[in-house]
Amino acid sequence: MRPPATSAPVLATTRRDLAAARAGLAAPVVLVPTMGALHAGHRALIRAAGTVAGRAGSVIVSIFINPLQFRPAEDLDRYPRSLDDDLAMCAAEGVRAVFAPTAAEMYPGGRPEVTVDPGPMGQVLEGEFRPGFFRGVLTVVLKLFHLARPDIAVFGDKDAQQLALVRRMVSDMDLGITIKSVPTVRDADGLATSSRNSYLTPGARAQALAIPRALHAGGARAAEGAQAVLAAARHVLLAEPGLATDYVAVVDPATFTPVGPGHAGPALLVAAATAGTTRLIDNVSVMLAGPDTEGHPRDAADH
Numbered sequence: 001m002r003p004p005a006t007s008a009p010v011l012a013t014t015r016r017d018l019a020a021a022r023a024g025l026a027a028p029v030v031l032v033p034t035m036g037a038l039h040a041g042h043r044a045l046i047r048a049a050g051t052v053a054g055r056a057g058s059v060i061v062s063i064f065i066n067p068l069q070f071r072p073a074e075d076l077d078r079y080p081r082s083l084d085d086d087l088a089m090c091a092a093e094g095v096r097a098v099f100a101p102t103a104a105e106m107y108p109g110g111r112p113e114v115t116v117d118p119g120p121m122g123q124v125l126e127g128e129f130r131p132g133f134f135r136g137v138l139t140v141v142l143k144l145f146h147l148a149r150p151d152i153a154v155f156g157d158k159d160a161q162q163l164a165l166v167r168r169m170v171s172d173m174d175l176g177i178t179i180k181s182v183p184t185v186r187d188a189d190g191l192a193t194s195s196r197n198s199y200l201t202p203g204a205r206a207q208a209l210a211i212p213r214a215l216h217a218g219g220a221r222a223a224e225g226a227q228a229v230l231a232a233a234r235h236v237l238l239a240e241p242g243l244a245t246d247y248v249a250v251v252d253p254a255t256f257t258p259v260g261p262g263h264a265g266p267a268l269l270v271a272a273a274t275a276g277t278t279r280l281i282d283n284v285s286v287m288l289a290g291p292d293t294e295g296h297p298r299d300a301a302d303h
């Protein structure tokens with residue numbers, strides 16, 4: 001267990017402040033990139049970062065609501081902001097430095113012209129429903145990696161496609177940073193923690209609970225194969241009329257392509273749906289066993 005911080009983290013709001021703070025940090029330096037409004041899921045990321053940093057190492061948390069990953073109709077303006085509470089959590093968790101730049105500090109030349117192309121994995125599922133999202137995410141993550149120069153960076157399993165793309169970027173671009181992932185944290189009712197959960201009315205939250213229920217129902221059919229998993233999850237989602245489902249799919253965790261009907265081995269059951277006005281994503285790992293159909297050559301995806 002990491003010792004409590006002896007002092008509050010350094011708050012760096014400029015690149016120059018961050019460089020000065022970074023110069024004084026002992027290795028390994030572990031970065032937790034966030035958009036703030038920190039919750040129990042972030043706390044788990046920061047704790048995991050503290051564990052891998054060890055007593056000698058240092059944790060940096062970045063807090064930046066990245067405009068590049070929001071489309072005009074999305075919630076950039078109303079995205080929750082709680083810097084004081086975020087700093088208090090970072091202090092309590094022994095974080096050494098918090099990087100909280102403005103958009104002008106991150107993008108001094110305005111919207112960047114050169115950005116990271118997320119490739120085919122960035123076009124499907126979240127990439128299909130949020131065009132430009134992964135380009136924005138990978139571009140800011142790459143910039144954060146250059147500015148904070150971490151040895152290790154920590155991301156949540158909840159954003160599984162983002163995690164897979166960050167791993168792919170690190171590997172394809174030879175970034176030499178170890179990526180560590182942390183299991184999804186759920187509230188007592190099963191909903192995966194997310195800063196956007198604060199938008200949910202009680203009624204919308206009740207509808208949203210069909211998402212973890214669907215993933216659980218699908219996961220329980222893993223021994224019967226991908227088609228059975230998908231059918232069970234879809235059945236639960238369709239039974240909640242208040243929920244608008246964008247997709248539910250059983251995919252390869254490394255490529256996010258749908259697994260074939262006879263696929264055996266590890267896979268991810270992923271879903272995205274809107275409850276009220278709030279779009280949520282979630283996923284669970286499933287260990288698929290053997291062929292599950294007799295001659296229906298259909299991919300395990302449903303839009």
Ligand code: PAF
Pocket residue numbers: 033034035064066069137140141159162
């Ligand atoms: O997962 C998030 O909070 C964001 O997508 C990230 C990785 C901080 C990039 O803005």
